[in-house]
């Protein structure tokens with residue numbers, strides 16, 4: 484029987500009983516548990532096979548709840564929360580003492596956001612505790628943007644995927660921390676850099692492991708298909724290098740019309756970066772299940788959400 488269901492009451496009773504439920508958000512599906520249940524939080528790490536040094540994001544239902552999770556709110560953090568919540572922005576701030584350290588990987592800061600999905604906002608409003616929810620994929624795999632992706636990963640491990648349809652942004656949240664009360668981007672994501680800078684002015688990006696030991700989850704290889712994945716600015720010449728291989732193509736806006744290709748997905752024929760971002764992971768999931776030898780991916784234009792997609796694609800193709 485399928486574990487996908489729209490029954491919010493069932494999700495509530497599972498979560499109240501310290502069990503996990505996969506939840507829809509506008510970014511990707513999350514694997515959620517009660518932040519105050521050690522059993523639930525441990526089970527998130529175990530189910531995902533996620534190392535304990537990689538902290539979780541806390542999901543709350545409104546901007547007003549922020550002060551119950553964090554102990555200090557810099558002016559620019561409040562401004563960003565007011566501007567973008569509910570939405571795809573995660574803030575990393577000093578935690579309240581009662582936020583368990585297992586969630587924060589032992590750190591004094593906690594990552595928090597208000598997701599912009601009606602089903603999960605309703606769920607959070609009815610629960611008496613916030614939810615910790617990393618993406619609902621095994622560690623290092625592609626994040627899920629449809630209930631079926633989660634079911635395929637975890638049908639034997641969890642009891643329920645709360646069905647909220649397809650994730651409309653389709654890429655993880657943008658994560659911002661603060662150094663001397665000034666915003667620093669730890670992870671590029673579904674909220675474009677340009678939109679953030681329009682609210683708080685120029686921000687620094689420190690999204691590489693060596694630049695930022697404070698963001699323990701920023702691994703060089705991450706978000707990857709099982710199939711070897713190659714990132715390129717020139718699909719046509721890349722194809723020529725692999726005459727004997729079964730090739731899949733992931734292109735931005737135009738078909739490369741070549742006989743060597745077994746399968747091709749175009750992310751946005753209209754050259755719309757938002758549309759491309761929302762299709763990205765689903766396309767990678769599809770190509771990864773076609774028994775290909777390699778997936779050749781076109782680099783996106785390096786602006787707006789294209790920057791965030793390139794960040795994920797670089798990690799997906801690391802070492803390939």
Ligand code: AMP
Nearest residue numbers: 538575592593594617618697698700701
């Ligand atoms: P995920 O929930 O899978 O999208 O990953 C959450 C990411 O948030 C982690 O990989 C970290 O990079 C980041 N993160 C969470 N908590 C913190 C924190 N306290 N300090 C810095 N980065 C954090």
Ligand code: MG
Nearest residue numbers: 617618619626
């Ligand atoms: Mg993740």
